[in-house]
Amino acid sequence: MxxxxxxxxxxxxxxxxACDRSGRxxxxxxxxxxxxxxxxxxxxxxxxxxxxxxGENKVQELSDKIEALPKDIHWHMIGHLQRNKVKYIAxxxxxxxxxxxxxxxxxxxxxxxxxxxxxPVLLEVNVAEEESKFGLKMExxxxxxxxxxxxxxNIRIEGLMTxxxxxxxxxxNRSVFKSLRNLSxxxxxxxLDNVNMNVLSMGMTNDYMVAIEEGATLIRVGTGLFGARDYxxx
Ligand SMILES: *Cc1c(COP(=O)(O)O)cnc(C)c1O
Numbered sequence: 001m002x003x004x005x006x007x008x009x010x011x012x013x014x015x016x017x018a019c020d021r022s023g024r025x026x027x028x029x030x031x032x033x034x035x036x037x038x039x040x041x042x043x044x045x046x047x048x049x050x051x052x053x054x055g056e057n058k059v060q061e062l063s064d065k066i067e068a069l070p071k072d073i074h075w076h077m078i079g080h081l082q083r084n085k086v087k088y089i090a091x092x093x094x095x096x097x098x099x100x101x102x103x104x105x106x107x108x109x110x111x112x113x114x115x116x117x118x119x120p121v122l123l124e125v126n127v128a129e130e131e132s133k134f135g136l137k138m139e140x141x142x143x144x145x146x147x148x149x150x151x152x153x154n155i156r157i158e159g160l161m162t163x164x165x166x167x168x169x170x171x172x173n174r175s176v177f178k179s180l181r182n183l184s185x186x187x188x189x190x191x192l193d194n195v196n197m198n199v200l201s202m203g204m205t206n207d208y209m210v211a212i213e214e215g216a217t218l219i220r221v222g223t224g225l226f227g228a229r230d231y232x233x234x
Pocket of ligand 1: 034036057078079163204205206220221222223224
């Protein structure tokens with residue numbers, strides 16, 4: 001069996017174990033295979049063993065891969081997004097995880113309208129307030145959700161996303177995931193138009209099991225499936 005298939009078996013076993021520990025069902029957690037930096041043949045292999053949800057963090061790479069791969073794939077934009085690049089992905093992207101300003105939301109809304117669609121998005125929250133990371137502060141999330149809800153009919157907020165700090169022990173991130181979940185419950189209680197809080201995108205290779213135990217519905221796993229990324233080739 002290929003490395004990818006073996007890795008996938010491990011990740012699937014871990015997801016199931018985390019679901020069992022927390023009384024959740026496997027079907028309520030979606031595994032996003034984060035394929036950034038990996039070439040098309042590697043994604044084709046993942047596709048051949050059943051992967052249909054991929055995550056990418058660069059617009060050019062995402063559009064090239066959309067072009068090259070089968071049409072039944074769901075593509076998630078998980079990286080920082082510049083406003084002038086939204087137009088390149090507006091037609092085909094399934095979800096944008098990285099909305100962190102009204103101006104970006106406005107651009108997504110405008111491009112979505114041109115494509116005659118509603119784009120599902122997540123608000124990115126920098127829960128730990130790390131200097132090096134993008135994302136909203138906790139207290140900025142509800143005001144932005146309200147503003148988007150009131151003004152931008154071509155985007156629909158489906159939930160929240162966070163990139164937790166890089167830590168040696170994933171338990172250290174449990175409180176981060178709990179905070180994101182609590183915030184989503186808070187916002188859900190406001191019943192804003194066009195705002196759902198059914199999606200929590202949290203957990204990466206190092207900490208996805210803890211994230212699932214704390215309610216993640218989307219986990220973003222790269223290294224754990226594809227192995228280490230080689231940035232020197234780019
Ligand atoms: C690269 C990336 C991931 C995957 O990280 P791994 O540690 O390789 O699993 C997840 N989320 C985002 C936003 C990323 O940029």
